[in-house]
Amino acid sequence: MAKKGMKIAESKGRLGVLMPGMGAVATTFIAGVEAIRRQLALPIGSLTQMGTIRLGKRTEARRPRVRDFVPLAGLENLEFGGWDLFHDDAYEAAVKAGVLEARHLDPIQDFLKGIKPMPAVFEQRFVKNLKGENIKRGAYAALKSRVPYANGAPNLTVDTPALLELAGKLRVPVCGKDFKTGQTLLKTIIAPGLKARQLGLHGWFSTNILGNRDGEVLDDPESFRTKEESKLSVLEYILQPELYPELYKNFYHKVRINYYPPRGDNKEGWDNLDIFGWLGYPMQIKIDFLCRDSILAAPIVLDLVLFLDLAQRAPEMARRGIQEWLSFYFKSPMHAPGLYPEHDLFIQLMKLKNTLRHLRGEEMITHLGLEYYD
Numbered sequence: 001m002a003k004k005g006m007k008i009a010e011s012k013g014r015l016g017v018l019m020p021g022m023g024a025v026a027t028t029f030i031a032g033v034e035a036i037r038r039q040l041a042l043p044i045g046s047l048t049q050m051g052t053i054r055l056g057k058r059t060e061a062r063r064p065r066v067r068d069f070v071p072l073a074g075l076e077n078l079e080f081g082g083w084d085l086f087h088d089d090a091y092e093a094a095v096k097a098g099v100l101e102a103r104h105l106d107p108i109q110d111f112l113k114g115i116k117p118m119p120a121v122f123e124q125r126f127v128k129n130l131k132g133e134n135i136k137r138g139a140y141a142a143l144k145s146r147v148p149y150a151n152g153a154p155n156l157t158v159d160t161p162a163l164l165e166l167a168g169k170l171r172v173p174v175c176g177k178d179f180k181t182g183q184t185l186l187k188t189i190i191a192p193g194l195k196a197r198q199l200g201l202h203g204w205f206s207t208n209i210l211g212n213r214d215g216e217v218l219d220d221p222e223s224f225r226t227k228e229e230s231k232l233s234v235l236e237y238i239l240q241p242e243l244y245p246e247l248y249k250n251f252y253h254k255v256r257i258n259y260y261p262p263r264g265d266n267k268e269g270w271d272n273l274d275i276f277g278w279l280g281y282p283m284q285i286k287i288d289f290l291c292r293d294s295i296l297a298a299p300i301v302l303d304l305v306l307f308l309d310l311a312q313r314a315p316e317m318a319r320r321g322i323q324e325w326l327s328f329y330f331k332s333p334m335h336a337p338g339l340y341p342e343h344d345l346f347i348q349l350m351k352l353k354n355t356l357r358h359l360r361g362e363e364m365i366t367h368l369g370l371e372y373y374d
Contacts, residue, residue, distance in 0.1 A: 005361030009313040011073040017305050018147075019082035022117045023213045024265050025152070025179075027094035028294040029301040030080045030115065034108045037075050041104070045299035047328075048072055048306045053353050055362050057371070070356050071313075072306045084117035085132030093117075097212065099265045099294045130217060143172050148308035150326075151176030151334075152301070154229070159334055167321035173311035175304065175323040178331040181296035183208060183255075183269035184231055186289060188345040191238040194275065198244075202274040202282070203252035204235060211263040212293065219259035231255045233332060237343045267293045300329045314359060325355035 019026040035041040036049075043049035048066050055062040055069075066072075080090070088096065091112035094105055105112070122132040142149045143158065143166050151157045151174075158167060158174045167174045180188065183206055194201060210218075218224045232255055241248035273285040307326055311317040327333030328348040333341045342348060354364045 006314050006316050006359050008071055008310065008359065011071055011077070011309065011313065013077070014079045015073045015077050015305070015309055016079050016081065019080075019301075020120065022082045022084040022086075022088070022090060022093050022115075024097035024099050024294040025297045025301065026082060027090050027097055027112070028099045029298040030090055031094055031100055031105060031108060031112060032298050033075055033078060033080075033302060034111050035104055038108070040107060043299065043302065045296065046302050047299075047352075048303045049075075049299075053356060054365060055357065058369075059372075066356065070310060070359060073309050078305070080115050082115075082117055083120035085120050085122055085130060085134055087117070087134045089113050089117075090115035097265060097294070099292065130213070140166075143167055143170060143174075146170055146172050148173040148312050149176075150174070150301075150304045150308060152179040152297070154178040154332065164321055168319065171315065171318040172321065173308050173318050173323045174321055174334070175308065175326040176330055176332070176334050179297050179300050180329060180331045181293055181300070182267055182289060182291045183271065184234055184331045185296070185345070186269070186271070186287060187234050188238065188343055188348075190273075190285070190287075191235055192344045192346055195239055195244070195247075198247065200247040200276040200280075201235075201239065201251045202276060203254075203272075204274075205252075205254050205272045206231070206269065207256040207258065208267060208269045209258050209260040209263050210265075210267040210293065211259065211261040212265045212267075214293070215257065215259040215261075215263075215267075218257050224257060228255055229332075231331065233341075234343045237341055265293050265295075267291055304329060310359075317359070325352050328352045 032041065032043075036043050051066045052063045053066050053069055055064070084093070086093070089112065091105065091109050094100055094112060117134060119134050120132065140163065143163060149158055149172070151159070154177055157176065158164065159177060164174070232253055235251070235253055239248040239251070241251065269287070269289040269291065271285075271287040271289075274282065275285060276282050304326060308323065311323050317323065322334050322336060324333065324335050327335075327342055328345065328351070333343070335341045342351070350365070357364055
């Protein structure tokens, strides 16, 4: 039974988007939004812009666009800014990142040149492979200013008890951690399939080559440690070896990232899976994913900006602090104490869409469907 939807304040005025870092992901996002606003490109990969949501029974054929179903801010109202260790404006940074071609950057060059980074907070011992030049002496400031915060990196930032308590107290939506883009995205697609068909796993070996600034930072073993943890945890939670010991107990999982400058932002993820099926007979799956890291991350940034703003305008959502319904976008989803994180991409998507239905007072979709056969 549908019920009255949650109160959501109207989206008014401009929506500021501030990014800690004006590198490949940020400039690809900013340039992409401006190109889309000028109708020079499509927002491919963005659930908020291109996705639909089913409402009611399948026979009702109600499938509006997400952006038409919930009152999201319009792209025309987005304003951009951020901090970076380097002085380059958004155009210079985008050219150096090498993600977007001149055919996309040149028509919006004047717009990008107008976006200059503010000095960034920087501590050399935590980022050993970068040398900052545009520095001032994070997340705490965002919460105190009542600004929603999304953490696209594997570090903790707001994911500490004190800051989460502050987020709840001040009614500031937060989410994270670590954008789910290349190799881990595929793991959260494939692993649920193996588990659903009750196929066993002996081992999953993953290696990456990456040449952008992320790759340079992660070339330091200490910086890689938090990234490795977020990548490794996904399979344990999806496969649940404690429930299926015959299939997944003691499976071997190895993840490596190698800095390879010639590849730039065009990351390559290679996976070898040793699986087994009926009567224990072995099989293999091999994947070679030649992806573009920032091309996959940019639409995630856009969706999170719009969804966090939506949550901020819905008091019942904002008061909860952690927005677990946005786990769909992260490798290490933030969650309430005492819960385990949900990593299965398909469960995450159902949770996200059911949250939107709940916001608007629509019935939850369970896919039971028995009523069609009465």
